Amino acid sequence: xxxxxxxxxxxxxxxxxxxxxxxxxxxxxxxxxxxxxxxxxxxxxxxxxxxxxxxxxxxxxxxxxxxxxxxxxxxxxxxxxxxxxxxxxxxxxxxxxxxxxxxxxxxxxxxxxxxxxxxxxxxxxxxxxxxxxxxxxxxxxxxxxxxxxxxxxxxxxxxxxxxxxxxxxxxxxxxxxxxxxxxxxxxxxxxxxxxxxxxxxxxxxxxxxxxxxxxxxxxxxxxxxxxxxxxxxxxxxxxxxxxxxxxxxxxxxxxxxxxxxxxxxxxxxxxxxxxxxxxxxxxxxxxxxxxxxxxxxxxxxxxxxxxxxxxxxxxxxxxxxxxxxxxxxxxxxxxxxxxxxxx
Numbered sequence: 001x002x003x004x005x006x007x008x009x010x011x012x013x014x015x016x017x018x019x020x021x022x023x024x025x026x027x028x029x030x031x032x033x034x035x036x037x038x039x040x041x042x043x044x045x046x047x048x049x050x051x052x053x054x055x056x057x058x059x060x061x062x063x064x065x066x067x068x069x070x071x072x073x074x075x076x077x078x079x080x081x082x083x084x085x086x087x088x089x090x091x092x093x094x095x096x097x098x099x100x101x102x103x104x105x106x107x108x109x110x111x112x113x114x115x116x117x118x119x120x121x122x123x124x125x126x127x128x129x130x131x132x133x134x135x136x137x138x139x140x141x142x143x144x145x146x147x148x149x150x151x152x153x154x155x156x157x158x159x160x161x162x163x164x165x166x167x168x169x170x171x172x173x174x175x176x177x178x179x180x181x182x183x184x185x186x187x188x189x190x191x192x193x194x195x196x197x198x199x200x201x202x203x204x205x206x207x208x209x210x211x212x213x214x215x216x217x218x219x220x221x222x223x224x225x226x227x228x229x230x231x232x233x234x235x236x237x238x239x240x241x242x243x244x245x246x247x248x249x250x251x252x253x254x255x256x257x258x259x260x261x262x263x264x265x266x267x268x269x270x271x272x273x274x275x276x277x278x279x280x281x282x283x284x285x286x287x288x289x290x291x292x293x294x295x296x297x298x299x300x301x302x303x304x305x306x307x308x309x310x311x312x313x314x315x316x317x318x319x320x321x322x323x324x325x326x327x328x329x330x331x332x333x334x335x336x337x338x339x340x341x342x343x
Contacts, residue, residue: 006040007068010125014279015066017291021289024291036051041108085112103125120306122294127176129326149268162215173326302316306319
């Protein structure tokens with residue numbers, strides 16, 4: 001078979017490990033020809049490809065990013081986009097396509113499957129907000145990076161008697177903030193699922209300092225929002241999938257905390273640091289398992305399916321189930337574990 005592979009959306013540690021596994025089993029076991037489409041759906045629209053063989057993928061297991069590039073291109077936002085995608089696949093004699101991405105990338109894959117394209121999905125998002133899988137690769141790496149940063153912020157906060165705000169990724173779901181905040185011993189964790197009251201945040205910090213604690217770490221997801229009327233955030237543009245461009249809540253929050261408490265407050269925005277660099281061992285293994293499961297699904301004709309982790313097993317689930325709704329945080333973990341330490 002001739003199998004196409006693409007990576008869409010934001011880059012993520014573990015992408016190369018998925019591609020490597022697809023190539024290794026596809027070429028060596030199934031005798032496939034593997035073709036990489038460059039820069040996500042953009043490459044499919046433009047017919048931009050590169051051959052992917054075992055030799056080309058050597059040394060990529062620990063490498064971050066994606067060797068075939070990525071983008072946030074949405075074919076359904078372009079006139080004739082879906083038709084062009086199908087034409088490219090026909091012109092390149094692609095028998096099946098493996099789409100590696102998050103909600104947006106797999107949402108496109110699901111629509112194309114419904115229109116007759118032979119496609120298999122692999123879940124990718126460091127936000128860990130895809131339904132139908134217990135965890136996505138890249139999440140463990142992002143949490144480790146954020147936890148390490150919080151550990152470092154503790155020492156400088158204590159040295160200067162400061163409040164430190166650490167902004168992490170998480171547009172609609174606060175999985176990174178919640179897990180890294182617990183692992184890093186944050187004084188407060190602010191997530192998109194639980195709108196916060198800035199007065200409550202400041203009162204909590206005042207109480208901590210009144211007890212003789214002169215340093216507080218506040219972890220905030222980029223998509224966290226204040227309760228209506230409590231704090232004003234600047235409006236920003238949107239991307240090709242209609243998502244508001246985020247980043248900057250940490251700066252606003254730090255300014256408000258310092259103004260309302262009088263405590264010196266600094267902010268660290270981790271941003272793309274969470275995306276880059278070497279994937280953890282967990283993410284390398286999960287990515288490898290997903291890649292092998294994806295090429296096996298292709299040969300079983302399991303199109304319209306996404307590989308997923310359920311417990312310790314890699315299974316197949318419908319793409320429609322994966323992109324039907326976002327997976328939000330475990331409220332029990334937030335209220336009955338994290339909040340115990342918010343004092």
